Amino acid sequence: xxNILDYIxxxxxxxxxxxxxxxxxxxxxxQLSFAYLESIADGMNRRESITLREAARRYFADPDRRSKxxxxxxxxxxxxxxxxxxxxxxxGDMRLARFESIMDKTVxxxxxxxxxxxxDGSFYVSYRGTDDSLIGWKEDLxxxxxxxxxxxxHARRYLEDAAKNLRGTIRIxxxxxxxxxxxxxxxxxxxxxxxxxxxxxxxxGPGFSRRIMQSDGYSAIRDRxxxxxxxxxxxxxxxxxxxxxxxxxSTGSGLWQHDPFTWQLVGREFLRAEGLSPESRRVEKALRxxxxxxxxxxxxxxxEALYKAFTVNNAETLSDIAADKFDFIKSLGKLDDKxxxxxxxxxxxxxxxxxxxxxxxRLPQKKTGRKAEKGLPSPPDKGVKK
Numbered sequence: 001x002x003n004i005l006d007y008i009x010x011x012x013x014x015x016x017x018x019x020x021x022x023x024x025x026x027x028x029x030x031q032l033s034f035a036y037l038e039s040i041a042d043g044m045n046r047r048e049s050i051t052l053r054e055a056a057r058r059y060f061a062d063p064d065r066r067s068k069x070x071x072x073x074x075x076x077x078x079x080x081x082x083x084x085x086x087x088x089x090x091x092g093d094m095r096l097a098r099f100e101s102i103m104d105k106t107v108x109x110x111x112x113x114x115x116x117x118x119x120d121g122s123f124y125v126s127y128r129g130t131d132d133s134l135i136g137w138k139e140d141l142x143x144x145x146x147x148x149x150x151x152x153x154h155a156r157r158y159l160e161d162a163a164k165n166l167r168g169t170i171r172i173x174x175x176x177x178x179x180x181x182x183x184x185x186x187x188x189x190x191x192x193x194x195x196x197x198x199x200x201x202x203x204x205g206p207g208f209s210r211r212i213m214q215s216d217g218y219s220a221i222r223d224r225x226x227x228x229x230x231x232x233x234x235x236x237x238x239x240x241x242x243x244x245x246x247x248x249x250s251t252g253s254g255l256w257q258h259d260p261f262t263w264q265l266v267g268r269e270f271l272r273a274e275g276l277s278p279e280s281r282r283v284e285k286a287l288r289x290x291x292x293x294x295x296x297x298x299x300x301x302x303x304e305a306l307y308k309a310f311t312v313n314n315a316e317t318l319s320d321i322a323a324d325k326f327d328f329i330k331s332l333g334k335l336d337d338k339x340x341x342x343x344x345x346x347x348x349x350x351x352x353x354x355x356x357x358x359x360x361x362r363l364p365q366k367k368t369g370r371k372a373e374k375g376l377p378s379p380p381d382k383g384v385k386k
Contacts, residue, residue, distance in 0.1 A: 001249075001251055001264040001271070002264065002265055002266070003251075003261050003262065003263060003264065003265065004024060004027055004028050004031075004081065004260065004261060004263070004265070005077060005080065005081060005084060005261070006265075007024050007028070007265060007268075008028065008081070008084045008085055008088050008090075008091070009084065011090065011267070011268060012084070012085070012087075012088025012089065012090045012091065013088065013089050013090065014089075014090055015089060015090060016090070016118060016119060016120045017120070019090075019268060020120075021118060021120065021122075021171070022268045022269070023201065023226065023228065023246070023269070023270065024265055024268055024269070024270065026124070026171070026173050026199075026201040026203070026226075027175070027201075027203055027228075027260050027263065028081065028085060028091070029116055029124050029126050029173065030126050030127075030129075030173050030174050030175040030178055030201070030203055030260070031075070031078050031081050031175070031260065032052075032081075032082065032085070032096075032114055032116065032126055033099075033112055033113060033114040033126040033127060033128040033174070033178070034070065034074055034075075034078045034112075034128055034129075034131070035059065035078055035079065035082050036059070036065050036068055037055060037059065037096065037099040037114065038099065038101060040055050040058050040059060040096075040099070041055050041096035041097060041098075041099040041114060042097075042098065042099045042100070043096075043097045043098070044097065044098060044165055045097065045165045045166065046095065046097065046117060046166060046167070048097065049095035049096060049097035049115075049117060050095060050096055050097075051092065051093055051094070051095055051096075052082075052085060052086050052091055052092055052093070052094045052095070052096055052116075053086045053087070053092040053093065055086070055096050056082050056083060056085075056086030056087075057086070059079075059082060060079075060083065066079070069132075069319060070132070071131055071132020071133075071317060071318060071319050073130075073132065073318060074131055074132060075259055075260065075261050077261045093119060094116050094117060094118055094119060095116070095117040095119075096114060096115070096116055096117075097114075097115045097117065097166070098113070098114065098115040098158075098161075098162055098165075098166075099112075099113070099114045099115075100112065100113050100114075100158060101128075102151075102154060103133060103135060103136075104135075104150070105135055107150050108135055108138050108139050108142065108149075108150070109135070109139050109149065109150035109151050109154065110130065110131060110133050110135050110136030110139055110151065111128070111150070111151040111154040111155070111181075112127075112128035112131075113125060113126065113127050113128065113154075113155065113158050113181075114126045114128075115162050115166060117166070117168075118171075121168045121169060122168045122169040122170065122171055122198060123162070123166050123168055123170060123171070124170075124171040124172070124173065125158070125159055125162060125170065125171070125172045125173070125182070125185075126173060126174060126178070127155055127172075127173070127174035127177075127178035127179075127181040127182050127185075128174065128177075128178055129174060129175045129176030129177040129178040129179070129205075130176055130177045132317040132318050132319055133316065133317055134307070134310050134311060134315060134316055134317060134318065135316075136177075137310075137318070138303070138307045139151055140177055140206070141303040141306065141307070142303060143180075143206065143208075143239065144239070144291065144299045144303060145296045145297075145299040145300045145303065147209055147211065147212070151177070151181060152180070152181060152184040152185075152188075155181035155182070155184055155185040156184065156185045156188045156189065158185070159172065159185040159186070159189055159193060160189060160190065160193060163189075163192075163193045163196060168196075169196050169197070169198045170193070170196045170197045170198065171197075171198050171199050171200075171201070172185060172186055172197065172199075172200045172201065173199075173200065173201030173202070173203065174201075174202075174203065174205060175203040175204065175205070175260050176203070176204060176205055176206075176235055176258065177205060177206065178203070178205065179201070179202035179203050179204060179205020179206075179227075179236075180202070180205040180206050180207070180208070181205075182200050182201065182202060182205070183200055183202055183205070183208070183218075183221075183225060184208070184212070186200045186221045186224075186225075187212065187215065187217040187218040187220070187221055188217050189217070191220075194217075194220055194221055197221060197224055198224070199224050199225075199226055200221060200224055200225045200226070201226050201228070202225055202226065202227040202228070202236075203228050203260065204228065204229045204230065204233055204235055204236035204258055204260075205227075205235070205236060206235055206236065206238040206239055206241070207237075207238055207239035207240045207241030207242075208239055208240055208241075209239065209240065210240050212240075213240045213241075213242065222242060225242060225243075225245075226245050226246070227241070227242060227243065227244050227245050227246070228245065228246040228248060228270065229244055229246070229247055229248070229276070230247070230248055230249075230250040230252070230257035230258065230262070230263060230273075231247060231248070231249060231250060231257065231273045231275075231276060231277045231280065232250070232252075232254055232255070232257045232276075232277050232279055232280045233247075233257070233258075233276060233280050234255060234258070234280065234283055234284070234287075235258055237276075237280070237283075237284040237287075238287065244276075246270060246272065247272065247273045247274075247275055247276055248263050248264065248265075248270040248271060248272065248273060249263075249264045249270075249271045249272070249273045250262040250263050250264060251264060254279075305338075
């Protein structure tokens with residue numbers, strides 16, 4: 001089955017005039033913000049921007065940059081996507097600007113973003129998802145008990161600054177945490193900026209607190225959000241989330257369907273699935289029940305305990321842990337009793353809720369005269385998002 005790399009090979013010769021921007025283009029652009037483009041694409045406006053073709057040439061000419069690992073969970077195909085996109089007429093002349101990357105252990109934040117001037121009168125703000133850093137994962141977990149994390153405020157500020165310095169309508173998107181940042185930035189942008197937004201692409205990104213979902217800012221851009229998830233989605237169903245517009249087929253197994261390079265497509269569209277898999281729905285239901293059992297303080301204690309467990313042996317990235325799993329397991333013995341108790345007690349609670357959900361699904365369905373829901377159907381296309 002074809003993926004976004006195949007799309008570049010097959011349709012990369014078509015300009016945006018010949019084939020207008022689509023949701024597959026969006027997913028490709030989300031991956032560009034994962035590339036290490038510091039000092040390459042940090043021009044602040046169009047005059048200082050650089051073509052994707054030239055950015056790729058500089059990227060691959062730098063042996064240190066070229067050999068730098070993407071990390072344990074960032075797809076290894078990102079550099080290859082950069083190379084192929086740069087060679088294609090469709091993407092090669094797009095211009096890159098305002099690359100920004102922030103890693104701050106003190107305030108526990110990981111943030112990166114990139115502006116891509118499409119050449120059709122619009123620009124795309126690409127927010128990087130969670131990278132290999134444990135700080136990035138800690139910030140993600142903080143979303144479970146904090147109304148706002150630092151990366152979200154960086155995303156809002158970045159969008160406002162980009163809108164001041166770049167002309168045209170605005171498309172915003174990201175994959176995973178990047179999708180969450182895209183929605184947050186759009187929902188908290190000024191009214192002046194919101195009027196310029198064409199679409200907000202949320203590619204399997206986690207949700208928000210109920211307060212944000214009910215805010216006036218979110219309501220103002222809700223109809224311009226396009227949420228895309230794979231059949232087995234976990235990340236994209238965390239916390240409170242809005243309508244799922246696309247469920248796509250993936251060649252991945254289980255959680256690995258989160259990898260955007262496993263999403264299947266035909267031509268310029270994702271290959272649609274009938275709905276979320278039963279396994280995905282069970283996991284979502286169990287996680288919701290588990291979170292509902294904990295108050296805010298318990299969630300915070302669990303996040304701090306997990307972070308302490310991962311960093312007890314001075315690991316800074318997931319790659320550090322993956323490099324010596326046995327050493328990591330041994331290091332767990334260094335944890336204090338309180339930390340171990342929090343992790344094990346919350347683990348038992350999650351297991352209990354998972355078993356409860358499984359038991360409920362085995363019970364005979366009550367006859368209601370309606371067919372049982374078989375998944376989440378794809379809604380009609382929304383014209384503003386084409």
